[in-house]
Amino acid sequence: MIEAKGLRKVYGTKTAVDGISFTVRPGKVTGFLGPNGAGKSTTMRMIMGLDRPTSGDVTVNGRHYSEHKAPLHQVGALLDAKAVHTSRSAYNHLRAMAATHGIPNSRVEEVIDMTGLTAVAKKKAGGFSLGMGQRLGIANALLGDPQTLILDEPVNGLDPEGVQWVRNLARYLASQGKTIFISSHLMSEMAQTADNLIVIGRGKIIADTTVDALIESQSRKRTLVRTSETTRLSELLARDGVRVEQNERETLEVYGVEPLRIAELALDNRVLVYELTPLTSSLEEAYFKLTKDEVEYHSHMTGGPAGPGAPLGVNPAGVGAGTAATMEGIQS
Numbered sequence: 001m002i003e004a005k006g007l008r009k010v011y012g013t014k015t016a017v018d019g020i021s022f023t024v025r026p027g028k029v030t031g032f033l034g035p036n037g038a039g040k041s042t043t044m045r046m047i048m049g050l051d052r053p054t055s056g057d058v059t060v061n062g063r064h065y066s067e068h069k070a071p072l073h074q075v076g077a078l079l080d081a082k083a084v085h086t087s088r089s090a091y092n093h094l095r096a097m098a099a100t101h102g103i104p105n106s107r108v109e110e111v112i113d114m115t116g117l118t119a120v121a122k123k124k125a126g127g128f129s130l131g132m133g134q135r136l137g138i139a140n141a142l143l144g145d146p147q148t149l150i151l152d153e154p155v156n157g158l159d160p161e162g163v164q165w166v167r168n169l170a171r172y173l174a175s176q177g178k179t180i181f182i183s184s185h186l187m188s189e190m191a192q193t194a195d196n197l198i199v200i201g202r203g204k205i206i207a208d209t210t211v212d213a214l215i216e217s218q219s220r221k222r223t224l225v226r227t228s229e230t231t232r233l234s235e236l237l238a239r240d241g242v243r244v245e246q247n248e249r250e251t252l253e254v255y256g257v258e259p260l261r262i263a264e265l266a267l268d269n270r271v272l273v274y275e276l277t278p279l280t281s282s283l284e285e286a287y288f289k290l291t292k293d294e295v296e297y298h299s300h301m302t303g304g305p306a307g308p309g310a311p312l313g314v315n316p317a318g319v320g321a322g323t324a325a326t327m328e329g330i331q332s
């Protein structure tokens, strides 16, 4: 369990984390989301005692990180996958870490096997690919079989098999009652991995809820309707003040009413409807809506302004057309 109360971190004139309070519970995977620079890594570093809060407090399993007698058994973290001796082999790196924490060599073999590093375990970590480095970082985090696991962007650089492996690992460990706290920018992955989400923007919490509730809160009720009488049904719905869009032949998107109401209206007026499907937003759509005012670093595509539906100022037409992009950080 991770508990933060009024946690705040100021670097010079920059408030990276602005007095946040949250609880990450055992038995669940909790995703930690937010735009670049929102304060996720700073929060994770404070949990691990690597950064001292300017004010407020954070504990893991009831104590500050530094107060735990055997911290590797309490909490394991992947914060910076490059933080290994590049001249040491993965095996020697893990062995050295295990030896200084009273962890037997058999556990080193176990985590090497679990993370799929067996074939490269005797090679120097400096020559590892990004994905192999991530696996070593995760092996390191798992070494003490910790009750709480903190992973900062663990799937960064992993191949699809690796991404799936992290998902299954996180879900398995949560099912064993462990506390799993993961940051990621991959929304589709988070939707499949996490039970709960904490969303942060400009150092403040903007949502602390379940994945389903977050999607629901940001979704507008929409129903896909297939009928051969689109014009007539559109007119009937418009009379009730309902917004209707037609994007394909024989297909309507109807906003803001229950499918039952659409079916009743169609039945009363003898309009044949052959499909009624409630549509839900993806986590990515919900996330964009939630954080659209919290993004500090916008991308600008050359070749025209962003369209009204374009998330984060990215013009989808420009992307599709292969337009050259310039990335520009704007600090507001």
Ligand SMILES: Nc1ncnc2c1ncn2[C@@H]1O[C@H](COP(=O)(O)OP(=O)(O)OP(=O)(O)O)[C@@H](O)[C@H]1O
Pocket: 011, 014, 015, 016, 034, 035, 036, 037, 038, 039, 040, 041, 042, 043
């Ligand atoms: N050591 C530091 N000194 C000064 N500013 C810092 C320091 N560490 C972080 N910051 C600033 O604090 C803010 C939060 O940074 P942080 O790395 O926690 O964000 P993040 O949510 O992890 O971002 P990303 O998704 O890009 O990794 C940023 O504006 C960053 O520039």
